[in-house]
Amino acid sequence: MLAVAVVFLSPAVLMVFTAFKSPDEVLNPSSAIPHHWTLENFARTLKYSEEAPFAQWLLNSMLISTSVTFLVLFVSSLTAFAIARLKIKGSGKILAVIVASMMIPGQLFLIPVYLMLGWFHWLDTPLALIVPATAGGFGVFMLTQFMRSIPPSLEEAALIDGCSLWGVYSQICLPLCTPALATLGIFTFIGSWNDFLGPLVFMDSVRNYTLPVGIALYQSSYFTEYGKTLATSVLGTAPLVIVYCIFQKRIISSMATTGLKD
Amino acid sequence: MSFLVFIVCPILFAAALAFTQLDLTSREHLHFVGLDNFREALKDPYFIQATKVTCVYAIMIVPAFVVLSFGLALGLQAMTFGRNAVRGLIFLPGMFNVVVASIIWRWFYDGEFGFFNYLLKRVGIMPIHWLGEKTLALPSIVVMSLWWGLGGATIILLAALQQIPTHLYEAAMIDGATSRRLLTNITIPQMRHVLLFIVVTSTIGAFQVFGQTFMMTNGGPDRSTTGLVQLIYDTAFNKYRLGYAAALSWLLFAMILVVIIVQALLLRRSID
Numbered sequence: 001m002l003a004v005a006v007v008f009l010s011p012a013v014l015m016v017f018t019a020f021k022s023p024d025e026v027l028n029p030s031s032a033i034p035h036h037w038t039l040e041n042f043a044r045t046l047k048y049s050e051e052a053p054f055a056q057w058l059l060n061s062m063l064i065s066t067s068v069t070f071l072v073l074f075v076s077s078l079t080a081f082a083i084a085r086l087k088i089k090g091s092g093k094i095l096a097v098i099v100a101s102m103m104i105p106g107q108l109f110l111i112p113v114y115l116m117l118g119w120f121h122w123l124d125t126p127l128a129l130i131v132p133a134t135a136g137g138f139g140v141f142m143l144t145q146f147m148r149s150i151p152p153s154l155e156e157a158a159l160i161d162g163c164s165l166w167g168v169y170s171q172i173c174l175p176l177c178t179p180a181l182a183t184l185g186i187f188t189f190i191g192s193w194n195d196f197l198g199p200l201v202f203m204d205s206v207r208n209y210t211l212p213v214g215i216a217l218y219q220s221s222y223f224t225e226y227g228k229t230l231a232t233s234v235l236g237t238a239p240l241v242i243v244y245c246i247f248q249k250r251i252i253s254s255m256a257t258t259g260l261k262d
Numbered sequence: 263m264s265f266l267v268f269i270v271c272p273i274l275f276a277a278a279l280a281f282t283q284l285d286l287t288s289r290e291h292l293h294f295v296g297l298d299n300f301r302e303a304l305k306d307p308y309f310i311q312a313t314k315v316t317c318v319y320a321i322m323i324v325p326a327f328v329v330l331s332f333g334l335a336l337g338l339q340a341m342t343f344g345r346n347a348v349r350g351l352i353f354l355p356g357m358f359n360v361v362v363a364s365i366i367w368r369w370f371y372d373g374e375f376g377f378f379n380y381l382l383k384r385v386g387i388m389p390i391h392w393l394g395e396k397t398l399a400l401p402s403i404v405v406m407s408l409w410w411g412l413g414g415a416t417i418i419l420l421a422a423l424q425q426i427p428t429h430l431y432e433a434a435m436i437d438g439a440t441s442r443r444l445l446t447n448i449t450i451p452q453m454r455h456v457l458l459f460i461v462v463t464s465t466i467g468a469f470q471v472f473g474q475t476f477m478m479t480n481g482g483p484d485r486s487t488t489g490l491v492q493l494i495y496d497t498a499f500n501k502y503r504l505g506y507a508a509a510l511s512w513l514l515f516a517m518i519l520v521v522i523i524v525q526a527l528l529l530r531r532s533i534d
Contacts, residue, residue: 107514
């Protein structure tokens with residue numbers, strides 16, 4: 001199994017090592033570990049240029065993924081609260097429709113959403129990537145399940161003491177849901193950060209790209225400059241790998257339970 | 263609210279679009295063409311080719327995916343120490359963006375400077391253009407996708423393995439069962455629902471393959487890696503034939519539905 005782990009890890013390690021090599025050494029490798037460690041590739045990546053504003057892409061990705069994450073948490077938890085706690089007629093049916101919508105492949109939405117964003121004049125703005133992303137059904141489904149597992153007595157007591165519904169939601173329900181919210185938040189952030197088809201289709205001008213699309217289009221013009229491309233990749237992946245290292249336990253344990261639900 | 267606007271509306275809208283002609287390049291206005299888009303698709307050699315590529319890709323990757331992730335989970339289960347570290351490493355590639363993962367592997371596969379050819383050169387074999395050969399390109403992408411995607415399924419399967427009550431194994435061992443019989447008579451039957459879940463989800467994923475082919479071969483050589491999503495993307499956003507592309511998306515959705523229903527029925531029958 002250790003050998004397996006090495007196989008899984010080695011592409012990433014080779015990527016990092018090669019990013020530190022000089023262009024000559026990239027093309028004529030004599031060993032995996034660089035002879036002369038150099039930051040040249042990184043420096044060239046980070047240097048501002050019109051065709052590849054790397055820092056701008058990083059900023060776009062940060063802005064979009066963070067907004068999507070907070071909006072998804074807010075919208076999903078509010079919807080889940082309404083479904084799980086307010087005794088609205090037909091809320092069960094609403095949940096069923098939301099869950100059913102999760103089965104539909106994302107590509108089906110691509111063209112209609114593209115046209116709608118065009119009508120709203122949102123294409124090529126961050127809104128095109130932020131607003132549609134809040135409509136996912138997964139968060140609502142997950143949080144509704146979680147809220148139903150919390151006994152409602154605490155919230156009822158607060159209501160009797162004169163707490164408003166908004167107060168119950170924000171002061172009691174949300175804090176109790178912290179574990180579920182954290183999981184949803186992490187997965188939403190990763191999903192948004194790694195989204196490729198959305199920004200590829202909805203974004204037009206180079207400075208509005210997110211990191212993945214930026215890297216993708218940039219590397220197609222610097223095809224064989226592997227040192228530079230790999231340095232860009234390392235920088236583009238680093239934020240997520242950091243997130244992964246910090247939240248590894250939570251990410252893996254919530255991955256593990258996805259298969260057990262059914 | 264946003265659910266209504268960005269889920270329900272697009273579905274209805276997509277349904278309507280599939281029956282219209284909407285070309286952003288022509289001056290003709292959007293108009294209703296009935297089933298023409300679907301009729302065209304069934305005769306379209308590109309569509310037939312892309313369907314074949316997608317099916318071949320799914321047939322190659324799904325069995326390998328299920329067997330390997332199950333094998334990895336069994337291997338992890340058998341580990342006495344370091345299990346969590348290895349599990350973490352196997353899942354790490356899943357954190358990588360499809361773009362980054364593709365870049366790494368395109369570099370590996372490169373005909374001149376690639377890592378694999380470097381190794382081949384060392385042992386005196388002529389370099390191979392992994393992604394440039396019609397027969398090799400798709401399998402090469404399968405290998406890369408396995409590296410990229412196995413971690414998640416392995417974690418799910420490992421968790422399911424750990425749920426199997428140990429007294430089942432103890433009882434069987436007292437009765438003198440071999441480890442092979444333990445696997446076929448206890449482990450696999452106990453895991454059948456999770457395995458079905460992995461089969462179905464990996465099939466859905468395989469039918470939606472796009473990022474890897476877009477990044478590594480852009481559908482080539484000679485359309486040998488152009489799957490359905492790539493065709494839909496090209497049709498909609500390079501040829502601007504949005505109505506036709508919408509019809510193709512519905513056909514893809516229908517195919518996925520049919521395949522997973524058939525899978526579920528077949529596997530259900532064989533396991534119950």
